[in-house]
Amino acid sequence: MSRGVKIALAVLAALILLVGLSMTLSLPRLPEDLNQIALNTPTVIYGDDGGVIKTLANREVVPLHQVAPVFLQATVTLEDAGFYRHHGFSKKGFVRAVVYNLLHGTLRQGGSTITQQLAKNLFFGFDRTWLRKIQEVLVALQIEQQFSKEKILEAYVNQIDFGSGVYGVELASQTYFAKHAADLTLAEASLLAGIPRWPPRYNPFSNEKVARERQSFVLSRMVQNGDITRQEMEEAQRAVLVFSRINPLQGNAEYFVQLVKDDARQKFGADAVNYGGLRIYTTLNSRLQYEASRAVAEGLAQVDAWLGLPPYQEARWDQKGDYPQAALICLDPRLGTVKALVGGRDFRRAPLNRVMAAKRHPGSAFKPFVYFAALENPQVSPADVYVDDELAIPVGGKIWSPDNFDHRFRGPMILKEALAHSINVITVKLMEQVTPPVVVKAAYRLGLQSELPENLSLALGAADVSPFEMAGAYATIANFGTRHRYYYLMEIRSASNELLQETIPKSRCVADSQTCYLLIDMLRAVIQHGTAASVRRMGFTRPAAGKTGTSSDFRDAWFVGFTPELVAAVWVGYDDNRPLRATNNSGLTGDRAAAPIWTLFMQRVLADAPISEFPRPSGITLETVDPRTGSGPMPGEASVEVAIREKK
Numbered sequence: 001m002s003r004g005v006k007i008a009l010a011v012l013a014a015l016i017l018l019v020g021l022s023m024t025l026s027l028p029r030l031p032e033d034l035n036q037i038a039l040n041t042p043t044v045i046y047g048d049d050g051g052v053i054k055t056l057a058n059r060e061v062v063p064l065h066q067v068a069p070v071f072l073q074a075t076v077t078l079e080d081a082g083f084y085r086h087h088g089f090s091k092k093g094f095v096r097a098v099v100y101n102l103l104h105g106t107l108r109q110g111g112s113t114i115t116q117q118l119a120k121n122l123f124f125g126f127d128r129t130w131l132r133k134i135q136e137v138l139v140a141l142q143i144e145q146q147f148s149k150e151k152i153l154e155a156y157v158n159q160i161d162f163g164s165g166v167y168g169v170e171l172a173s174q175t176y177f178a179k180h181a182a183d184l185t186l187a188e189a190s191l192l193a194g195i196p197r198w199p200p201r202y203n204p205f206s207n208e209k210v211a212r213e214r215q216s217f218v219l220s221r222m223v224q225n226g227d228i229t230r231q232e233m234e235e236a237q238r239a240v241l242v243f244s245r246i247n248p249l250q251g252n253a254e255y256f257v258q259l260v261k262d263d264a265r266q267k268f269g270a271d272a273v274n275y276g277g278l279r280i281y282t283t284l285n286s287r288l289q290y291e292a293s294r295a296v297a298e299g300l301a302q303v304d305a306w307l308g309l310p311p312y313q314e315a316r317w318d319q320k321g322d323y324p325q326a327a328l329i330c331l332d333p334r335l336g337t338v339k340a341l342v343g344g345r346d347f348r349r350a351p352l353n354r355v356m357a358a359k360r361h362p363g364s365a366f367k368p369f370v371y372f373a374a375l376e377n378p379q380v381s382p383a384d385v386y387v388d389d390e391l392a393i394p395v396g397g398k399i400w401s402p403d404n405f406d407h408r409f410r411g412p413m414i415l416k417e418a419l420a421h422s423i424n425v426i427t428v429k430l431m432e433q434v435t436p437p438v439v440v441k442a443a444y445r446l447g448l449q450s451e452l453p454e455n456l457s458l459a460l461g462a463a464d465v466s467p468f469e470m471a472g473a474y475a476t477i478a479n480f481g482t483r484h485r486y487y488y489l490m491e492i493r494s495a496s497n498e499l500l501q502e503t504i505p506k507s508r509c510v511a512d513s514q515t516c517y518l519l520i521d522m523l524r525a526v527i528q529h530g531t532a533a534s535v536r537r538m539g540f541t542r543p544a545a546g547k548t549g550t551s552s553d554f555r556d557a558w559f560v561g562f563t564p565e566l567v568a569a570v571w572v573g574y575d576d577n578r579p580l581r582a583t584n585n586s587g588l589t590g591d592r593a594a595a596p597i598w599t600l601f602m603q604r605v606l607a608d609a610p611i612s613e614f615p616r617p618s619g620i621t622l623e624t625v626d627p628r629t630g631s632g633p634m635p636g637e638a639s640v641e642v643a644i645r646e647k648k
Contacts, residue, residue: 042059047284047286047289049285051286056261061170070228071181073227075114075157078193078197083114163199164203190215194217195211208313215236220233256341258347264278282489296326303572307580307583309323321349325344325573327342327353327569331471334479336484338487339566341353356468361556362463362470365461366459367460368519369473372515373434375515385630388418402428414628419526439458440458447476450469451463474569476516482507482508483507485505517620518645524544527544531591534591535598538599543612547559548590548595554580554581555574555577572593620645622644
């Protein structure tokens with residue numbers, strides 16, 4: 001040992017002695033059971049059926065004999081090969097770390113044993129200071145004096161972070177392999193043992209390739225330590241790992257959980273939310289949430305393929321930021337509750353909740369608000385005829401000529417057909433007739449909240465709105481004019497069951513039921529034979545209404561639709577506002593990118609529900625008319641059924 005190292009050790013020994021003596025009385029008192037410290041009272045978030053959506057700081061303690069020996073071997077070999085020989089800290093590792101840190105003038109290496117890591121996690125923060133390291137060593141020595149190696153290892157494996165919001169080997173086993181810790185194979189155990197060093201990076205759900213590389217490193221260390229043979233290592237490396245969760249909802253509601261946590265933290269503080277044993281009851285439905293996540297994942301996989309991107313799960317961590325995103329929000333229009341929320345495709349890679357925070361142009365998905373404002377005039381009927389032709393409007397000294405999506409003009413047609421086929425020219429004419437201020441007021445009344453420009457381009461969706469707003473406004477229409485204040489928190493209770501917060505549902509009538517039904521009937525045609533015909537082509541046959549939306553240059557793809565039971569809004573796009581263009585340069589529309597996600601979701605969640613129709617209010621009749629003239633159809637001509645107000 002060099003003279004410099006000896007001097008450094010002498011100085012540190014003196015520091016430890018002096019500081020240790022001064023701190024001995026202030027060091028925390030060890031409990032009779034180390035697991036008592038590891039187990040704070042966790043906050044639990046419940047769904048609408050009483051099932052657990054998330055347990056914060058989630059861990060489940062199991063005795064050491066219920067953990068597979070190969071996992072214990074892998075953990076000790078990787079984290080602290082001399083665990084059974086030292087008395088709390090490794091002299092060799094400590095010297096190595098001290099020399100390195102003194103040479104670099106900072107604390108970069110810790111040289112921590114399992115006992116030191118346990119002491120750090122139980123009592124101290126993660127600040128890297130010499131004082132904290134000394135405290136850590138002193139507490140580690142106390143732990144070693146009071147507890148056996150088996151009890152120390154048991155506490156350690158029950159409280160380390162395995163990512164995916166779970167702590168401890170038992171829940172990690174359930175989360176990644178749908179089995180108990182006692183049943184782990186060598187291949188599974190070596191993969192799990194590698195996660196705690198850097199959970200976000202070695203999480204197999206988000207980075208399977210990196211996790212398998214880490215697994216190989218763990219196995220090689222086990223061979224070097226004599227725990228396993230090289231043949232066993234090679235067999236474990238070849239083993240096929242099936243990643244599966246015991247709780248299929250786990251990990252599918254992360255955006256929603258974060259939303260709930262943020263709200264609760266503002267009122268009660270972070271410590272109370274994470275460790276205060278709160279009971280948070282929400283409106284989220286576990287089954288709907290699972291299907292929403294599943295639909296988004298499947299729909300985006302198809303979008304990725306059109307864009308020429310490799311499967312998302314095969315992309316590197318840094319590449320995943322270049323993939324398109326999606327958002328889905330589902331509401332119950334009758335109760336005013338949030339039933340499912342997916343804020344993006346991957347919470348760990350992109351935690352922005354696009355349902356609430358991302359505001360984008362809705363494109364033609366805004367058009368129903370223009371038609372709604374027009375239909376509030378009893379003199380306007382869905383059977384009224386407007387002409388789709390070239391339009392020239394003076395705007396700021398220039399001429400604005402709105403074009404249709406396919407650059408064609410179709411001549412005269414009734415309003416119902418104009419909305420079904422999303423005719424831009426007729427929508428702008430209608431906006432000009434009703435006036436932008438009237439449309440803006442109607443949109444606000446239905447539920448939009450973002451700032452809306454009072455100009456004609458708003459008719460084509462030139463404004464920034466969130467999916468949550470769009471779903472809420474469509475829900476008012478689906479609910480025949482009754483607008484709810486949509487909520488997701490029902491109540492929050494303390495660990496002793498004291499009621500701390502309660503949401504009182506609020507609603508009011510903001511529109512006439514007849515007007516809403518006329519618009520619903522028009523929006524049904526969008527799905528039946530209009531721009532969202534893909535919904536029917538995918539086999540969804542239930543009564544439904546909705547509208548596609550595609551913003552300028554294919555930057556945003558929307559579909560907002562509803563059945564009598566549920567309303568859902570889906571948005572697809574890039575976070576950086578790039579166009580959604582396929583490899584053949586064709587743009588992805590709302591019908592192509594967003595409507596399939598909506599359809600997959602609705603098909604699955606309503607598969608076993610009885611079919612219900614939109615109730616027709618009194619004073620509304622159905623008439624069959626010529627879609628070009630609005631009058632009775634000529635023999636042999638195409639015709640459409642239109643809902644109209646009865647003439648008084």
